[in-house]
Amino acid sequence: MAVNVGDDAPDFELQDQHGAPVRLSGFRGGKNVVLVFYPLAFSGVCAGELSRLRDELPTLGGEDGVQVLAVSVDSMFALRAWSDREKFPFPLLSDFWPHGGTAERYGVFDGGKGVALRGTFIIDTEGVVRWKVVNAIPDARDIGEYRKALAGL
Known part of the structure; x- marks a missing residue:
């Protein structure tokens, strides 16, 4: 089942690269969320x-009004190693078990490959999906489109 613009974003709780739980609904009333699904670390x-998101985060609203949450099926241990190496300032969330369960709820899980498609959902402070794009696994997303969508909130 796909999540569409105007829908309430399905809530979830996943572990970040440090093993800490992160719940989507924890940002309600505070920050817009850029929820980024990607295949593999x-x-x-x-x-x-993700490096471009890291580098351009201040132009997207930075730490003040925008929270990036990046989700893959990798284990939290792989995500920790990757985050430490790349110095990502946002949580990398592990959708490891049930394998791809959150990506599936958002309609961006490729069951044949066992990984998420490149899906991005911009969720406002009330928990409503205001923008989305889903690209095939080999096709990178345009961060300029994120900027335009966030400016419209």
């Missing part, structure tokens, strides 16, 4: 996308 296109 340590892969070329994923590294490029």
Whole structure:
């Protein structure tokens, strides 16, 4: 089942790269969320996308009004190693078990490959999906589109 613009974002709780629980609903009333699903840590296109998010976070609203949450099926241990190496300032969330369960709830899980598609959902402070894009696994997303969508909130 796909999540569409105008829908309430399905709540979830996943562990970040440090093993701490992160719940989507914890940002309600405080921050807009850029929820980024990506296939795998340590892969070329994923590294490029998340590095660009890291580098351009201040132009998206930074720590003040925007929270980036990046989700993959990797274990928290792999995510910790990758985050430490790349110095990502946002949580990398492990959708490891049930395998891809959160990606599936958002309609971006590729069951044949066992990984998430490149899906991004911008969720406002009330928990409503205000923008989304879903790209195939090899196709990088345009961060400029994130900026435009966030400016419209």
